[in-house]
Each structure stands twice: as structure tokens, then as C-alpha cells.
Amino acid sequence: MVRTTTGRAGILLLASVTVLVVAAPVVTAAGTELRIGTHTDEGPLTPYGYTFGYPGLQLVRLTYDSLFIMDRERRPVPWLVREYEVSEDGKRWTLRLHEGIKFHDGSDLTSADVKFTYTYMTRHAHAVWQRALRGIEAIETPDPFTVEVRLAAPQPLFALRPLAEVPILPAHIWEGVTDPRAFTDATGSGPYRLAEYRPGHFYRFEAHPDYFHPEWKPAVGTIVMPIIPDATTLFTALRAGQVDMATRVVPPELVEELRQAPGVAVQRGPSFVSTLLQINAEREPFDRVEFRRALALAVDVQNLVDTIQLGYATAGGPGFVHPMSAWLLLPGPEAQYDPDRARSLLEGIGFTDRTGDGLREDPAGMPFKQTILVYADRADRVRAAEILAEAFRAIGLRTEVKAMEAGTVDSLVWPEFDVTKGRDYDLAMWGWSAGIQENPLSLRELVHSQGSLNIGAFSDPEVDQVADRLLVATGIADFGPVVSELARLVADRVPFVTLWYPDGIYAYRPEAYDGWVYVKGLGILDKLSLVTRRVEVPEAAPVAEPPPARQRGWAWLLLAAAAGAAVVLFGLRRARPARP
């Protein structure tokens, strides 16, 4: 699900990549202030206390470091770790940390903190990396800079998850914390320290003066992040120069507008977020593969991309896997638009129009109707659902769109976010976050009959068999062929119709800061965008009071005064006739 975005993972290069291959151009001098308008309040920004995967987890990564980091191609490369070895059987990882890593409070980050973090996170479940931690048998710390991890079985994706995912906590602060979700101290070792957080108003980060990395240093002195939930307000602020970057993806209709705005630049790249038409394969007639194929053939995904996304998207591949995914060795299957074949498929399974009203009845001769559920507050998806309904009517299927509050849709499609709790829908507009594309094991969860993300109760023995081969992979190279085969199979069996992958489009003001790096599948708000190759340590900028809170105070005061005046005037006028 997009709203509870899980962690990002990436494409893995197990070969000993020890140096980052990213080079960010550097424009901004240290001591400057960067203002990033963010569209959600993400809470206290501890590893347990953020709300959404984006931008929340990205902000957590500014204040915390992990042992590995995902580079701009989303491959895990060492970060806190200087060098590492994997034993021959793949079960023993020896990690050597950099020396002189400091937490924001000045204490040292050592192997003890690493061990503490991994132990703590095993004990206090975290939705994103909980699974990945289960395979750890033991962690040893022979000296302050060496961590030895013993695994129960080889994990080819171990560097990606958990190593590049889990933020390292300061043991001396988190020791004794029993309720991590209520804990708000965000002291970490990351390039920026969370200096101030006023819920609903803003975040302020300051550069970590003793950042450990020999090459990569914080790029700016202070980052102020006003929280601006409304899209129009956020992009107006950007255009007016009140913020230097907006975390929200630029909606397609604004791209040209912002591109032409003076002083604003736009970066565009692929995003691994996906938009789908989810099918409840448990319910008749959606349990029939011919019916599902007919649905897929009736949809012109390129037309959807052109209409809803104005072309700023990649048309969905029927195999779900993004064409740019590095897991896909062979070119993925292409979407086919063939309403005539859809019609003949429906005829073939007994869906014919006996009454002559242009709409088909089911094989028993009863009128047939299917309903598409959609979040009422997602205008783009509502529009897409309307277009889909039109396409299905064109092949003779009576289709109704039902826009409902997001929580209600979730409770019908994915009650309690637990697929074993059943479901009650025909079709639903759905979306998965980028992380699902990045980790091949997530693909199994999506289509395997026992998969934890299989919200359509799709079940196909052949798919199960291929998906299970992902589990027994012992090396990175094993994944590619399986993923390609699975994509081909998914395209044929249609557990859902993949509609599009929206482009990640981000707007910023280059004159304020031009170090933004587009991280594949993710966007430009990333730690890599905000560190720079530098040797000298930037000075912290003078503390500037961010304006939103105050301004708002004045506005309210003014409003109250005006309202008061109006009441008094009104009262006087009303009262006058009563006087003799």
C-alpha cells in the first residue's frame, strides 16, 4: 500500500563495492540555510516514530546512519562499514566499522551500538525490517569496530535488508526504552541533527559537525522544513521562493507551469511506485482466468497514462515488474489492448448478451454487475476508475465506480492489513510503494497463494511453484531468471492489472541548492542529495527562527480582530432599534 510505505530496498551488487560511485555536484557553501517544504507531518523522526515511508523514512535517514547505504542506482554499498567479508557458505558476515563515528551528542558509535540496535529491533518489532532480522542467529563484537553476524541460512539480500535499512541507535540513549513508539529522542549519527521539531509546523535540522565519513560531509548548514500539506500552497510557496524544494511529487498538470517558472528546476525520473486495478480472484467470476484476461485486454494502459498522467508515467507492464527493474533480465511482457479478443473470451465462458441491451449476463442468465472501489480523496484514481468503467462497458460488462473514504476501502480490500482476514470487493484501484518493486521477495508475497500482500486471494499452483524458487536463492544471480519467469506467468494469469508507474517529478530552486541527485525509483529527497564530497567541516548556521508559526499567529490574531469587530458592529446595529 502506498500510504503505509514500507522501506526502500534496492538492487544488489554483492561484489565488493566499497566506494560510493555517486558524485554530487556541489554549489552551496556550508553555513547556508535550505528550506524544504514537506507535505506531511512525520512525527518525531525516530526509527520507530515516523508516519510514512516517504518522506518520513528519508528524513530519518538524515539523522541516522545505517551500516550500508543505497547508492543512486539503489544498490547497497558500505557506509558505516569500512569493509566487510562474507564467509564461503554465506552464513557469516564480518563487518568492520569506520573509526571516529560520533553520535550527535558527541559519544562514539561502536560495534556495541550495532549489536544493541539489532537485538533491540528483534525484540521490538518494526514492520519494515522485522522479517529480515529473523534470520540472524548471533551477533558478536570482538572489538569496538568489528561486528560478526551469524545467519541461520545464507541471505543473498542481507546487505539490502537489513544492513542498508536498519538505522543504528545510540545504545546509551535507547537502553531501557520499553515503548519505542512513544520515545521521541532522535539523536543519531547521521549528517544532520534534528535540532527542533514543532508538530504541525516545522522541522529544523543542523549539520553534524563531527560527521564521520572521510569524504562525504553535510552539504548545508541548516535545513528548515515547514510542513505544508496542501499541494497548491506548497507549489505556490516554491514558485514564490519561500521554499527551495518541495517533497511532494509534482502533479503532471503542474510540470510545465513549474518548468517555466523563473528560478525553478524540475527533475524527472522513473519511480517504482505502482498503480493497479486489483482483482478479487476469490469471487465469481473473477476466479476464472479467462474473465481476468478479458478485463486486462479491455484496458488501454497507454491511453490512461496519456490522459491521467499526461504522459508523465510508464505504462504498466502486465507482469508487474517495472521495465527498468534490474531484476528483470529479459524484457518484460508488454500490455495488450484488444477489446475484440476480450469480447470473444467472455463469450467463450458464457458471458453473453441475451437481452440485447448491450450488457452481458452471466452464464446463468442473470444480470451481471461489477464494482470498482476507489479512494474518494485520490482524484487521479477516481478519474482512472471512471475511464476503466467505460472500457469495461465497451466490452459489455456493467461496471459501477464507488468512491469511498480510504479507510473504508482498506477495510473491504485488506481488512486490518492482514490477508487472512478475508475481503469483500470485486475490483479496486490500488497502489504499492516503491519498496515492493525493489525486493524480489516482495513479489512473491504479492502473487503467492500464501503471500502476505496477496490481497486478491489469487491462487495458482504454477505461480506458487515459481515464486517459491525465490526463497531458495542462494546468490544474487539466482533472482533474475526467476523474476523474469514470474513476470511472464503473472502477465498470463492476471492476478491484477498493472496500470502505470508514475514518474517521480520533483521541483526545486537551483540557486538555493543544486546538489540534488535523482535516486532511481525513489526521487531526489535522499541522504545522497544532502551530503557532498568535502573535506572541511561546515560551520553550523546561525539559528534562524522559521517563520510559519509566527506568521500564522499574526494571521489568526488579525482574523479574530476582524471577527470581533464584525460582531460588535452587528450587535450595535441590532441593538439600536431597541433603544427608544
Place this chain on the structure above:
Amino acid sequence: MAHEGVTRLGRALKTSPPGMLGISVLAVLLLMAVLAPATAPYGPRERVGRPFQPPGSRHLLGTNDVGQDILSEVIWGARVSLTIGIVAALAATSVGTVAGCAAGYFGGLVDGVLMRTVDLVLVVPFVPLMILLAAYLGPSLYNLVFVIAGLMWARPARVVRSQVLSLRTRLYVEAAKAAGGSAPHMIRRHIVPGVLPLVLAEFVVCASLAMLIEASLSFLGLGDPLQKSWGTTLYYARVRGAFLTGAWVWWVLPPGLLITLTVLGFALTGFTLEAHCGPRLARRGAGR
């Protein structure tokens, strides 16, 4: 008597220029809604061009975010908007009339309970409650009508009750009651006809309010995004960036102006009607 009361109202409208203006505006808009299939250049859901086109010869008000003709959308939207206004007002005034009549006629405990409920509804902050209810019940046309009616019946109930109170003490009513008229008979024969002109005036005021509420709720995204009302046109304009691009001129202004015009029409009509039959002006009627 009912017939006579309504005729008197008609006369009042004819002789008052604002009333005449109001009723004409409404008539034109109603006609536009009824004749939508003939006057609109395209169907409201037909995708007839590229999305986000500025006004041109083929599309006088341009196209919206999925390439539907905005002019057609606005003309067809009159149907949904006016229907919601009228249905919600009908529901609100019906409930209000029943409650008002019962409270006024029976008095005592019935009056107490009903009027305290009315006080409660009147005193609760209207806009937040409306948003809360709409969000809680979920987006659908019925819920919208329900929310609007549920919040608006209190005013007509109050007004009707005061009229009933004054009617109840009229000689002919007391005479009929003394002659043994049962409560249902009394209400049907003597009370309802007496309040009917007033109810009509209240209805018009409610309809204008209901339309405005529908537009506001839809604009905020709490309406049914699948219905083509003026409010939803505004909603899509807002969420698809019309306020940031220049598109608001042809996407926001037309439905906005139409809403203003309708409300103005209702208001002018309503004020004229109210001025002629409101209880506070009953002196004039009593003198005759």
C-alpha cells in the same frame, strides 16, 4: 385557504422587482438544467479532447483534467446541483414542518422536547459539524442530502412553530376545536394550510443554503466525486491545479458564478416571500 395563501404569495412576487428578478433567474437556470441534452455541446462524461485545453472554438470553456468539455459539464452540473438543493430543502422543510406543527399544536412536553432538540441543532457550530458528518458518513449523494437536511430542519421548525402558535389561538381554530375536531383533522384542515405559504418561503431559503453547502462540501472533497455537480467541478479544478495555472479563469469562475447566481435567485425569491408571510409581520394579516 392554502390556495389563497399561495396566490397571495404569487402576487407578492409579481409586485416586487427583486422577487421577480429572483424567480426569473431561477426559471432560466431550471430551464438550462432541464434542456441540458439540447443546450450542452457534448455529454458531461464524454471525453472529447486533450485534457487541460484552454478555451477555443471547439470547447468554449476548454477541457478538464480528463478531456471532458467544461461548458457541457457545467450545464449538466446544473441538474445535480439544483436537484440536491431542492431535494435536501424538501427533506429539511418537511421534517421542519412536521416538527413545528407538532410542537406548536400540542405544546407541553412535545413542544419542550422538540424545541430543545431544535436549540441543540441550531447551537452546534454548523460548518465543523457538517464537515465531520460528511466525512464520517462517506462520500455519496444520499449522505450529502441527509447531512444537509439533518442540519437544516431546525430553522423551518422554529418558524413554523411560531406561526402555529399564533394560528392556534385564532377564533375559527378554537371554534373548530370546540366542535370536537380531532388533532389530525385540526392539523390537516386548519394548521397546515395556514403555515403553507411560510413553508414555501422557508423552502426557498433552505434550497439556496443546501446548494451552497453541497458546493462547499464537494469542493472540499467530501461530496461524491463521481457526480457531476458544480461543486465537484470546482473540486477537480482545485485538486488538479487550476489555481496554480491560469485555468481557474475558465474552470473555476463559470461554476462559481453559476452557484452565486442560483443562490442569489433563491435568496431574492425567499426574502420576498418571507417578507410577506413571516410571523413577525402577522400584524398585517391579522388586520384584514
